[in-house]
Amino acid sequence: MQKSLPRTSEITDASVGPGMMTWLVTPGVTPARFGTALASGADVVLLDLEDSVPAETKETAREAVLAFVGAQARRAEGPLLGVRINAARSAEGLRDVVALADFSSWPDLIVVPKVESARDIADVVRAARKAASETKVWALVESPWGVLALPGIVHTPGLAGVLFGAADYAAAAGCGLTSRAMWYPRSQLVTAAAAAGIPAVDSPYFDLDDQDGLRRDALEADELGFAGKVAVHPRQLKAITQAFAPSLHDVEEARAVLAAAAEADGAITTAGGVMVGPPLIKAARTVARRAGHNQSATTPAPRAS
Incomplete structure (x- = not known):
């Protein structure tokens, strides 16, 4: 899956x-x-x-x-x-x-x-x-x-x-x-x-x-x-x-997507085995902004696996 x-x-x-x-x-x-x-x-x-x-x-x-x-x-x-x-x-x-x-x-x-x-x-x-x-x-x-x-x-x-x-x-x-x-x-x-x-x-x-x-x-x-x-x-x-608040997993995943996108310089690439394109890059930026807004909040609630 x-x-x-x-x-x-x-x-x-x-x-x-x-x-x-x-x-x-x-x-x-x-x-x-x-x-x-x-x-x-x-x-x-x-x-x-x-x-x-x-x-x-x-x-x-x-x-x-x-x-x-x-x-x-x-x-x-x-x-x-x-x-x-x-x-x-x-x-x-x-x-x-x-x-x-x-x-x-x-x-x-x-x-x-x-x-x-x-x-x-x-x-x-x-x-x-x-x-x-x-x-x-x-x-x-x-x-x-x-x-x-x-x-x-x-x-x-x-x-x-x-x-x-x-x-x-x-x-x-x-x-x-x-x-x-x-x-x-x-x-x-x-x-x-x-x-x-x-x-x-x-x-x-x-x-x-x-x-x-x-x-x-x-x-x-x-x-x-x-x-x-x-x-x-x-x-x-x-x-x-x-x-x-974004979970720690969400934040780490978003950072990986943004890092891969920066290294690819506009080309389609992958992060953690998942293809990364413009929609996922946009989503990762949203997660990063939400995490920044909530950096002083308590630990996010765990997501169901």
Whole structure:
């Protein structure tokens, strides 16, 4: 059997960002946790105004989130700060967009949930552009209808990336919230995103006490081609970071490919008995960059042989 090689992708490091592997979602109704989330080590901190906020506290959460975003506007370093608004075509979602439009400081990114067509995100993209904001807009796809509409969604002008929502998808599809049941929608999401040249980020793993299950799920997400994964608690971040960091074997293999390519000076060559051409060289460069970004991280999780 041919041994595995680093996966390649048309998604560049620039499109993914300096660090987009770990996303930590925090309820917008708990402002005391916002600062803790920023200090958690996550690449992206996502303040949630949607599912985790009861209807009667939507306005209070919105005010708390916008106040925190405004206070963090001049940060020189730290994670990206995002806000998940309510569904853009809902009453609360419209209130979220209006509040943002009236706000002088926008977050680094906005996540729009329940996306099932380009129309569901186009207004948010226009609002960000009108405000001359550098805010990136991401689509959260979490239904069978959203998966079927992915070719149109991912090519929406101004869309920065897509996320997968497994729990809502499973509820709508009437399937289990299991790895096997999620293979199809996850693969569809990654494929559509790659075709559009944007990154895809995987759904959270919801069992906080199952670290082994989280590791397996995160490793599978990395293998499928996701750029990162959402965490629902800070204690999940370490396992996700380890899963998405290149293994020592991956790094050594990538270095061997790059060394062989440099020596061949553009000609087709081999490394470790495997033919090396432009696609594998590109993949090796991606692995080397990812390893450099994670050189201070903990030891990567072992890959299955």
